[in-house]
Amino acid sequence: MNIINILKDSYHIMEKDLLALRRNRESVAALIILPIAFLLLFGYIFPSATIEQHMPVGIVNLDNGQASIAFVTQIETLNKNSGAMNILNYSSVEEAKTQIDRGNIYGTFIIPPGFSNNLTNGKSANVIVYVDNSNPQLSSSVESAASNTITGLNGMQAEINVVKMGSTTVNAQSTVFPFTQNIETTIPGKSNYFNFLAPGLMIMIVMITVMTGIPEAISKEREMGTFDGMLSAPINQISIILGYTASLCVKGFAQVILVLTIAIIFFGVTVQGSILLAFFLLLLGIFSFVGIGILAVSSSKNQATGTTIVNLIMFPMMFLAGIFFPIQQMPWFMQDISKIIPLTYAADAMRKVMLLNANIGDVLTQILILVGFGIVTMSMAVILFRKSMTS
Amino acid sequence: MTEFALELNIITKKFDNFTAVDDLSLKVKKGEIFGFLGPNGAGKSTTIRMLCTLSKPTSGSAKIAGHDLIKEPSKVREKIGLVAEKMIMYDDLTAAENLRFFGKLYKMPKQKREERIDQLLNLVDMQKWKDTQISKFSTGMKQRINVIRALLPEPEILFMDEPTLGLDPQTTFSIREIIRDINNKGVTVILTTHVMTEAEVLSDRIAIIDHGKIAALDTPQNLKNILSKNDTSIFTAKIMNLTSKMIEKIKSLKVVTALAQQDDHNLKISANGAGALNQIIDTIRIEGGDISSITNSNEPTLEDVFLTVTGKEIRDHANEKSNILQHGNNPQDRVR
Numbered sequence: 202m203n204i205i206n207i208l209k210d211s212y213h214i215m216e217k218d219l220l221a222l223r224r225n226r227e228s229v230a231a232l233i234i235l236p237i238a239f240l241l242l243f244g245y246i247f248p249s250a251t252i253e254q255h256m257p258v259g260i261v262n263l264d265n266g267q268a269s270i271a272f273v274t275q276i277e278t279l280n281k282n283s284g285a286m287n288i289l290n291y292s293s294v295e296e297a298k299t300q301i302d303r304g305n306i307y308g309t310f311i312i313p314p315g316f317s318n319n320l321t322n323g324k325s326a327n328v329i330v331y332v333d334n335s336n337p338q339l340s341s342s343v344e345s346a347a348s349n350t351i352t353g354l355n356g357m358q359a360e361i362n363v364v365k366m367g368s369t370t371v372n373a374q375s376t377v378f379p380f381t382q383n384i385e386t387t388i389p390g391k392s393n394y395f396n397f398l399a400p401g402l403m404i405m406i407v408m409i410t411v412m413t414g415i416p417e418a419i420s421k422e423r424e425m426g427t428f429d430g431m432l433s434a435p436i437n438q439i440s441i442i443l444g445y446t447a448s449l450c451v452k453g454f455a456q457v458i459l460v461l462t463i464a465i466i467f468f469g470v471t472v473q474g475s476i477l478l479a480f481f482l483l484l485l486g487i488f489s490f491v492g493i494g495i496l497a498v499s500s501s502k503n504q505a506t507g508t509t510i511v512n513l514i515m516f517p518m519m520f521l522a523g524i525f526f527p528i529q530q531m532p533w534f535m536q537d538i539s540k541i542i543p544l545t546y547a548a549d550a551m552r553k554v555m556l557l558n559a560n561i562g563d564v565l566t567q568i569l570i571l572v573g574f575g576i577v578t579m580s581m582a583v584i585l586f587r588k589s590m591t592s
Numbered sequence: 593m594t595e596f597a598l599e600l601n602i603i604t605k606k607f608d609n610f611t612a613v614d615d616l617s618l619k620v621k622k623g624e625i626f627g628f629l630g631p632n633g634a635g636k637s638t639t640i641r642m643l644c645t646l647s648k649p650t651s652g653s654a655k656i657a658g659h660d661l662i663k664e665p666s667k668v669r670e671k672i673g674l675v676a677e678k679m680i681m682y683d684d685l686t687a688a689e690n691l692r693f694f695g696k697l698y699k700m701p702k703q704k705r706e707e708r709i710d711q712l713l714n715l716v717d718m719q720k721w722k723d724t725q726i727s728k729f730s731t732g733m734k735q736r737i738n739v740i741r742a743l744l745p746e747p748e749i750l751f752m753d754e755p756t757l758g759l760d761p762q763t764t765f766s767i768r769e770i771i772r773d774i775n776n777k778g779v780t781v782i783l784t785t786h787v788m789t790e791a792e793v794l795s796d797r798i799a800i801i802d803h804g805k806i807a808a809l810d811t812p813q814n815l816k817n818i819l820s821k822n823d824t825s826i827f828t829a830k831i832m833n834l835t836s837k838m839i840e841k842i843k844s845l846k847v848v849t850a851l852a853q854q855d856d857h858n859l860k861i862s863a864n865g866a867g868a869l870n871q872i873i874d875t876i877r878i879e880g881g882d883i884s885s886i887t888n889s890n891e892p893t894l895e896d897v898f899l900t901v902t903g904k905e906i907r908d909h910a911n912e913k914s915n916i917l918q919h920g921n922n923p924q925d926r927v928r
Contacts, residue, residue, distance in 0.1 A: 221684040426678025435669040
């Protein structure tokens with residue numbers, strides 16, 4: 202009976218809050234803009250894993266033999282297929298270096314004099330790859346593109362050499378490349394940074410909405426004086442917490458669905474696992490975060506303090522929870538910190554479910570940690586909230 | 593069933609070291625309009641907040657509509673309505689949506705709720721604004737909705753904290769009409785005010801409250817009678833060269849029970865006993881005071897009562913800021 206009343210009152214409070222939201226265009230706009238901005242911003246500022254395409258790279262041929270001309274043609278042909286580089290010809294090393302200094306090309310191939318001679322005399326012919334390493338990310342991309350090209354050319358030449366040696370009984374390709382590899386991935390298709398980002402971003406947006414939303418809503422009610430109206434009405438104070446949490450859940454889920462839709466349509470994100478389980482994890486995430494928000498608002502006198510406390514807790518969580526880059530890339534002490542953050546587990550579980558089609562048993566550890574964290578913070582929050590209401 | 597709507601038994605509220613309400617005990621009969629009169633900071637609002645279950649008393653007990661304030665707060669909440677100083681309504685919602693929301697929290701059946709909303713909107717002449725957002729209302733219109741919001745669940749006791757503060761005279765008048773009207777229908781009304789006339793024209797009984805304590809409690813007429821009974825006279829003296837030393841001297845006279853400085857020249861003096869007027873005049877003259885007039889009010893006002901029982905004028909607190917602006921006085925130089 203009592204519980205039914207609590208739920209009914211929570212529903213009325215949620216209904217009221219959503220109605221007020223619908224009437225307020227600015228709040229609706231903020232609700233929509235935030236997740237889109239996050240998706241675009243965080244989706245594009247971080248380096249993507251794939252090698253860049255069409256990197257401008259120079260080529261300087263200082264040799265005047267036949268072999269070097271053939272070599273240049275081969276580079277160009279091979280590159281045409283991969284599209285990794287845009288190859289530009291320069292007549293001198295100085296000219297190419299000037300272009301590098303001006304930022305027009307990222308690096309250059311230099312074919313030194315005597316290249317053709319070496320080849321015809323049966324020696325190894327050296328090619329210099331001159332790379333601008335003032336930008337580490339770019340230089341490693343150029344290096345790998347250049348060395349891929351040289352390796353490819355080596356293979357081609359080796360196969361020709363084997364055939365030339367006159368043995369018809371062996372397969373030239375398997376002689377040169379006795380080992381081959383086929384890379385298969387957990388997620389079909391090319392790896393996509395948005396696939397990594399989307400699940401974490403979804404749970405993070407819900408976290409931000411709930412954690413900032415609770416102090417905002419309750420401080421606003423308190424400062425407007427409307428809180429007294431609810432507290433002097435015959436309702437359980439838990440209804441206020443539940444009602445606002447429910448309202449924020451609706452808002453958070455609307456944002457998440459928006460993010461997911463955009464990610465699928467525009468960024469080629471694929472969902473492998475159960476979307477229902479993912480939504481369950483989102484709810485669980487809310488349960489574990491909402492207590493922090495209530496604790497913040499209960500221990501502060503006004504909205505400014507409440508928001509500051511929440512931001513202080515939320516900001517490190519956003520960056521240490523492995524949402525934007527894997528935790529494994531962090532130094533060990535940061536990894537230790539990220540292990541005590543609930544968002545880490547929520548994001549991890551979300552990713553496993555959405556990308557790897559993990560079932561509830563696979564993410565049970567994460568679920569238990571979130572439930573435990575939620576129970577502890579919520580119990581503290583409810584006690585403190587009740588106390589702060591009747592001071 | 594008890595005949596009292598309110599029974600306060602040595603209720604105290606402390607904030608850290610500050611005592612806002614100090615051992616308050618009183619009884620309010622059912623059907624009364626009871627006024628708490630006092631300057632800002634006297635403890636009126638804190639008292640109302642405690643009685644509405646919004647603030648826990650530090651010590652003491654109370655019965656509201658027959659229910660124990662501490663032990664049965666939810667029972668108390670079912671019986672009371674609150675018109676707080678800050679209006680209780682959501683700007684983004686319409687008048688009807690606001691009323692509906694609170695009706696639901698009080699678990700009113702739908703049909704009854706809708707009927708009551710229409711009935712109350714008619715009472716305050718706001719029927720045609722039913723579906724308009726609160727943000728488009730004037731302060732007076734908002735306050736009318738604020739009052740009927742508290743009346744919606746048909747409370748036995750209505751608490752009103754400064755119900756006419758900041759309203760224009762017309763709205764003030766109509767709010768007072770509504771208060772009388774609902775009181776006639778049997779609702780006990782507890783109101784706080786720092787406006788003398790409001791307390792006087794509305795209340796059946798008044799508690800003058802200062803520093804969290806009751807300084808006097810009676811009907812408005814009986815309060816005024818205190819003055820004639822105990823031979824107290826109130827003088828207003830206009831002294832052109834008024835100094836603070838002069839005020840100190842007058843205050844130190846035994847016959848003077850209270851004194852308030854009204855502005856640069858005027859003093860209000862409450863005095864007791866025979867020859868009081870002569871002693872006061874002598875003191876002023878000795879100090880070289882230039883008396884331009886002294887008047888003695890025959891019919892005491894509630895303001896005179898307030899001065900006598902608290903030793904200060906209510907305006908001192910309530911209008912402190914505007915006084916400073918008008919006269920450019922440093923408040924520390926003034927004697928209270």
